[in-house]
Amino acid sequence: MTTYFTKDHEWISVDGPMGTVGITDYAQEQLGDITFVELPGEGDSVSKGDSVSVVDSVKAASDVYTPVSGEVREANGALADEPELVNTKPESDGWLFKVLLSDASELEGLMDEAAYKAYVDSL
Amino acid sequence: MTEGAARVARLQPLRPTFAYGVPNLSDTESEIPEVSDMLPLDAWHRTHGARMVPFAGYAMPIQYEGIIAEHTWTRENAGLFDVSHMGQLEVSGEGAAEALEALMPGDFSALKSGRIRYTLLLDEHGGILDDLMVTNRGDAYYLVVNGATKWDDIGHLREFLPDEITLTHLDEYALLALQGPKAADALAKLGLTPAFPDMTELTDLGFMQAGPFMWGEVPLGVSRSGYTGEDGFEISVRAEDVVALADALCALDEVKPIGLGARDSLRLEAGLPLYGHDITEDTDPVSADLGFAISKRRREEGGFPAAERILGLLANGADTKRVGMTIEGRMAAREGAAIFAGNEQVGQVTSGGFAPSVGGPIAMGYVEVEYTAPGTKLQIEVRSKMLDATVTDMPFVPHRYFRKKKA
Numbered sequence: 182m183t184t185y186f187t188k189d190h191e192w193i194s195v196d197g198p199m200g201t202v203g204i205t206d207y208a209q210e211q212l213g214d215i216t217f218v219e220l221p222g223e224g225d226s227v228s229k230g231d232s233v234s235v236v237d238s239v240k241a242a243s244d245v246y247t248p249v250s251g252e253v254r255e256a257n258g259a260l261a262d263e264p265e266l267v268n269t270k271p272e273s274d275g276w277l278f279k280v281l282l283s284d285a286s287e288l289e290g291l292m293d294e295a296a297y298k299a300y301v302d303s304l
Numbered sequence: 305m306t307e308g309a310a311r312v313a314r315l316q317p318l319r320p321t322f323a324y325g326v327p328n329l330s331d332t333e334s335e336i337p338e339v340s341d342m343l344p345l346d347a348w349h350r351t352h353g354a355r356m357v358p359f360a361g362y363a364m365p366i367q368y369e370g371i372i373a374e375h376t377w378t379r380e381n382a383g384l385f386d387v388s389h390m391g392q393l394e395v396s397g398e399g400a401a402e403a404l405e406a407l408m409p410g411d412f413s414a415l416k417s418g419r420i421r422y423t424l425l426l427d428e429h430g431g432i433l434d435d436l437m438v439t440n441r442g443d444a445y446y447l448v449v450n451g452a453t454k455w456d457d458i459g460h461l462r463e464f465l466p467d468e469i470t471l472t473h474l475d476e477y478a479l480l481a482l483q484g485p486k487a488a489d490a491l492a493k494l495g496l497t498p499a500f501p502d503m504t505e506l507t508d509l510g511f512m513q514a515g516p517f518m519w520g521e522v523p524l525g526v527s528r529s530g531y532t533g534e535d536g537f538e539i540s541v542r543a544e545d546v547v548a549l550a551d552a553l554c555a556l557d558e559v560k561p562i563g564l565g566a567r568d569s570l571r572l573e574a575g576l577p578l579y580g581h582d583i584t585e586d587t588d589p590v591s592a593d594l595g596f597a598i599s600k601r602r603r604e605e606g607g608f609p610a611a612e613r614i615l616g617l618l619a620n621g622a623d624t625k626r627v628g629m630t631i632e633g634r635m636a637a638r639e640g641a642a643i644f645a646g647n648e649q650v651g652q653v654t655s656g657g658f659a660p661s662v663g664g665p666i667a668m669g670y671v672e673v674e675y676t677a678p679g680t681k682l683q684i685e686v687r688s689k690m691l692d693a694t695v696t697d698m699p700f701v702p703h704r705y706f707r708k709k710k711a
Contacts, residue, residue: 213565214372216658216665217634219687235687237636239371239658240565242687264634 186297193248203276207301212238215267220256249287255279343388344478344543360389360451367563374566375660382484383562391454392474396444403469409608411599417442420512430610431585439514450579478546483536486558510708533574535706573659575698582654590617593626624670628698636665637684644683650675661701
């Protein structure tokens, strides 16, 4: 399983053809207390860069862009009752959705963990 | 109503958006206001772990440990807010009350020494240039105006106050607000004494009363007022003394520093309008449901800007009214969201968000008057979804002001 990162502060953890997407610890820290997460529908066809989810914090609503194209296979239902999971466990239990990749080559433009860390440090 | 749309912001560049005048993330970097000046507690905030954002020309603390935790702390204990960005002004001279009355609809001639009134600075059309507090300090009227509007206010006052009236910008003073059910106990621990022997003790200060006090050798102007719906104080202090005062207050177990984010969620729950969002130059006092700011004598006599229009609105009603709404579910409706009754748009949200003490989203907005009765079911459009909303009496969370019983 390999995890990639975007400049928009999403992560995608890829296991075979399936990717799990969330926002990074840096992103949740910047957004503050998350109160609601709008998730994509299961079966939705999405294209890389589409806004497919919205994370609502106390004061702001922020788009989440899918890092890859494909079909949404699962949305994290636990977030309906516990949106704060995105704050407390952004890179594990606070995942947003799972997507079946239609083009694995889209991963090539993303950052690995070291590159993302360097990117965040530069902000 | 403001045009500001509650646009959904990109995660990047990841600056949280706040109704407090900080631009949305989707705005370009160049629209982020420049920080032109530093507040006296700037370093203090950073030492206390604040995240600083540009607001009203200053770097201001938006949050320390987190907005919900700070909000809840203030409702249960006491929160210390730095509001030094706000403008502190003094208006003095023979006829100062009448001069203010020509610009605002308050009855300042009848305002006793040591009493505070909420009032509105009006333009010639009856639009609201600012909302402010006016205190009769005995020898002068003390005004606290919004930070984002203070320079315009000063310009307006200089232009329209008669020459014999003196306007002083107290820019050597900081302003702190101590708010919450434990605020009075906390401030009492500092052992303030009245600045003059015959003046009110701190414990006798009721809501919307003010007086000069001494904290040891340090002079303080203390008002029992605030912007959270809780009991509390606003304390004017010389800039060189504000770090010591903030330290002394935060050394108390019941006091923590609170950022602008929680200040906004607290005032929203308290039903208090935010200038530049819920009230603007394009809103009048009657539509804004701030008719209480037009004193009885002024209603009878007029003599304030656009008095004829505003008194007409008071008598006949306005077309729209600022109301509160609770929203089903957890998705928040924010400034700019359209309000519908069935297929017809009947209003617009001017501020809204998740209300920690309510446990769900709430909003304030202007709605056509036939849809403003409490209990009216409306819909609010957010990201092409229709959220069910119900018009609700404000405040959303009961005020807990310290009102003295009349003797």
